[in-house]
Amino acid sequence: MQKRLLLILIPLCALLTVAHAKNGYQKGYLVTLENDTLYGEIKDRRPGTFTEIYDRIRFKKDGALFRKKYAPEEIKSYKAGDRLYESVGLETRSRFLKTTYLTGPAHEKVFLRVIEKGTLTYYQWEYIDYDNNTVWYIPLFHKENSSEMVRVTQGLFGLKKKVLSTYLSDCPSLQQKMESKEVTTPLEVLNYYKRCE
Template identity: 45%
Template sequence: MTSVDRFTSRQLFAYPWKIGLTLVLLLGFWSVPAQRRGYIPGYIITVQGDTLYGQVKDRSNEPFVDIYERIRFREEGRRGKRKLSADQIAGYGIGDRHYESVSLREDSEFFRFRYYLQPGAPKVFLQLVRRDGPLTYYRCEFEDDDDYLDAFPLIHREGSWEMVRVTQGIFGLKRKRLAEYFQDCPALVEAIESKALTHPMEVYEFYLEHCGMAR
């Protein structure tokens, strides 16, 4: 036993105030606000549709981000935390970000990706960016090969069993796929093929203005 060990095991108990100070420090550590440990005020939505508020953590700290498959949730007024997957809740919010649990199947062939809403498929959390009438705009977050956070946009048209991936990395809009997905809106197809639209949100808003809201 070192001299330090001898001090802590002998002299600590020789001075009762040291015990009190130690307890205060330990309690102070455990009472550190959840935000300091990466938790942010938010909520979860149960599969029954109830909203529970508390503190949420869904990823590790930057720059090397680990997106959790099961988010951490500390409910207001209750002790302890729960780890919840997309199969266990309908969605959650954290800060100004909102997520929905979606049964999504990804098919890939020769770098062509298709995304299907398929009952029974594994559920994932998709960030909900906007929802207007028949159209919903999502972001699918993922960790790239260097463990940095990245994402790509998905648009879903009401009544379709498929979502369309809007961009393909640095190559910009997936014009052929978008024209196929929105073939019910000839004006949008023409704008896509003529390269009049260059940003995912432009595609989204064009459809709402010229086709979506009139249906």
């Protein structure tokens, strides 16, 4: 009798897990503008053939049937699975092939993925590459109390050494480490900068 019950329960659990994963929701939480934390399930993208990152996340409280949508200006942050996002005011300005990233409450809010938070925060601004339907990102650094962020890399060309040297000028030895290729990735820059503080 127990073997039969086990043989029925195992496939049933597998089906429920697959059904849950297919709907795209992940366990997580969101933080409201009033600093309340609401736990439940979050869906922030549609995976698959026509991948899409939503402008407004979908949130279902634990056990609820109905979902609610939240735009970046309606919440402070959210976590979906192991991915953490913050709502950040961000504006881009381009001039002569140079893009400036301005941040602050006066700018339209977007969701940025938080890779590491601190006096220097590493964000990733995700977007869809429609040529191959995959999620890509722009890596950004933001120094505490600064009204500007900087792009960390230029795609396949590696670190934006000149930009980083200027933005992180309070750590002069970092420029030498980047030039000698001892520091070559965003996380290496971040970790080296933290030791400079």
